[in-house]
Every structure is written in structure tokens, then in C-alpha cells.
Amino acid sequence: MSELGVLEETHLTFRLAPEMELEVRACACEMAKSIRMSTDKVEEVGMAVVEACINAIEHSRAADGQLHLGLAVLGSAEADEPRVLRITIQDQGVGFDCSKLVPPRIEDNLKSIRKRGWGLKIIEGLMDEVNVLSGEGGTSVVMLKVL
């Protein structure tokens, strides 16, 4: 997807708070609909965005209390044809070590007191490409959905 250019781009900032994930979801879904993504894919984008926001709300401990949303429509510049929606969810929190993440398994989850930790697995299952960058400067989740 590296040959694609940015046809349209928007950046928005939200205050990290319970249920702000629904506002962020609404913005991402609106952009997805505007480029005529199918209804099912729009809903998948919405669910992935909700999960990325919840991870930020619960784990970022961002001192500025903010979440940054980037929405970019990628496509062929010559044809002005949207091909991919790129969503970036970013916080300036404490970050985490991605290499220590263990993907959850339902059979273990059922026997465990802790039943959480599904967010990234859900995002990866719903989106076409996911990249997580995390460190002392915060966390950035970049998700691509092909039209």
C-alpha cells in the first residue's frame, strides 16, 4: 500500500474520558461512509476504533488527558480514487512494551480470573493491517482498512 498517496486527511483531538470512544467511532465511521466503504466494513472500523480508544483510556495514563485521531484516505492520486482508510489513534501516555503482549486464548480466559486483554486481537481481526508503536512518548495505533 506504499504506492498510494494521501487524498484527504483530518486530525482531531479528544479528551480521554469514559464513552469518548463513541465520539471517536462516529468520526471514523463518518469518514468511512464518505468514501463509500461497505456498511459491514464501516462497522468493523467502528469496533476497531472503540477498542483502540478503550486501550488508551485504560492504559495510557497520558498526563495531557488527550487522544489524537488521524483519518487519512489513501488512493491513487491520478484517478482520485479512494482505496484505503488509514486511522491513527495516538496518545502521549506512558507507553508499553509490545513484545510482552501475549495474545489471549478463550480456553485460558475461561479458567482465569482476568478475562480482559482482547482489544488488540479484536483490532487485528477486524482491520486489514495494524501497526502499534509504543514507547516513552506514548502509543500510536495505525490501522488500515481497504475499501
Added chain:
Amino acid sequence: MTEGLKLKVERRDGLAVIYTDGYINNQGGEEIAEAAYGLLDEGFRTLLLNLAGTKIVNSIGISILIEIIEKMIEVEGRLSFCDLTPTIEKTFHIMGLAQYASIFPDEQAAVTGLQAGAS
């Protein structure tokens, strides 16, 4: 803030159906769990969760549904789902919930399937 999840419960012969309307987040999940555990206390061992009125769930809400599934396994009961949006159904499959809870396309199919399973 969204309005909280609304629930409606229908008790039938050996089957209780919980209808949800709204967002299943942590609070919504807890409300479903309270309803489900209440039905278990009443003696119901077959529960059907009809999600026709739910378009958005999150993983915190689903983790509480996993707790209910665990409880149902403990009491040799059965929790099933019907009327899921394609995205919620896909999410349940990604998580592997379908191995432990049946998913039916609609309530009629669920009732038929659960009756066949009980006989």
C-alpha cells in the same frame, strides 16, 4: 454519555430470553450478568441473549459475557446468542466465543436449535 443499556426478559418453558437495547460496555455487561444470574437462581439453565437492539459492544462488555459463559458451564447450562450484527458475530468468532456459546441467526432459529439440542 449514552443512555444505559435497556434489558427485557422473557421467561418461557425452560428457556429465558434476554433482549438487549443499547451499548454493551462494562455497565451494560454487568446488567446482563445480573439478569442472567437472577435467571439461574430461578432455575433456568438455558439462556438466549437476543442482541437485535445492540449495534455496539466493546471488549470489556464481552469479557463479562465470558464470565456468564463460564458460570453456565459450571452449572451445566447453556448460553446462546442470536440476532448479532455481522461485526459483533465476527468479533465473537475472533475471540473464540463460538466454541462455548451457540450463535443463531435469529430467535426462531435459536428456539428451534435449542429445542432440538434439549431433546
